[in-house]
Amino acid sequence: MKRKLVLIGVLAAFLAGCNPFYSVEQSMIERGYRWIRRGEMDKAVATFEKTVEEYPESVLARAALGDALFEKYKDREAVDSYSRAISLLENVKPESEGGAPGEPEVIGKRFFSYQNQGIEFPHGLEVYLYLRRGGAFESLAKHDPRLNREYFSKAIADYDKAIELAPTYEEAKKRRNRLLQDSASESK
Numbered sequence: 638m639k640r641k642l643v644l645i646g647v648l649a650a651f652l653a654g655c656n657p658f659y660s661v662e663q664s665m666i667e668r669g670y671r672w673i674r675r676g677e678m679d680k681a682v683a684t685f686e687k688t689v690e691e692y693p694e695s696v697l698a699r700a701a702l703g704d705a706l707f708e709k710y711k712d713r714e715a716v717d718s719y720s721r722a723i724s725l726l727e728n729v730k731p732e733s734e735g736g737a738p739g740e741p742e743v744i745g746k747r748f749f750s751y752q753n754q755g756i757e758f759p760h761g762l763e764v765y766l767y768l769r770r771g772g773a774f775e776s777l778a779k780h781d782p783r784l785n786r787e788y789f790s791k792a793i794a795d796y797d798k799a800i801e802l803a804p805t806y807e808e809a810k811k812r813r814n815r816l817l818q819d820s821a822s823e824s825k
Contacts, residue, residue, distance in 0.1 A: 662692045666701050666756065673705060681705040696725045697744060697756065700766055707769065712776045719770035726763060739764055739803030760803040767802070768809055771795030775816055789820045 665688040672681035685702035692698050703718035742761045758765045771792045778788035796813035799806060 662688060662695055662698065663756075665691075666695075666697050669701050669705065670756070673708060678705060678709045682709060694725060694729055696722050696729060696762065699725060700762070700769070703766075703769060703773070707773050707776075710776075712773045712780070715773040716770055716777070719766055719773060723763075723766050723770070726766065739806070760799075760806050760809075764799045764803045764806060764809070767795045767799040768806075768812070771799065771812065775812070786820075789816065792816055793820075 669684035682705045688698040699722035703715045707715035742758045774788045774792035778785040799809040
């Protein structure tokens, strides 16, 4: 009886035009990250832009686009993409295999994605977004002397938020402390 119900559910989903064993969005995101790992940033950006176009409410697509833009040293665009992902996350949290904020989170694995790997965030997606946006702000601060104080402050605020969500996250603490030291030495 149980097998019959599963089969009926799969068949109904298939007939409705959706394959429950394959997430196109997840597959596109994983493909884009493979381009990043290969150093093909233009292909990664194009893949993520297409994903965002097809899935405009996707937190993961926006985060991934931010990652590719950041790798291409397009810091302003990366900040915009991370900010949009953070805003979307407040409204639509993707289903994950994780716990409370600050704990490890895997998104996509149980949905039988392209390689059934999912996307892992050791301290959760929200922490990841704040840490990455903080890094983009930090990069902007170092490259735009006119606005470096403003960008330093925003980077520190993002690192603080990451630490608040994941108090044991040592990398966030290191980045924050290093940035505070850099900021103090620049003001002298």
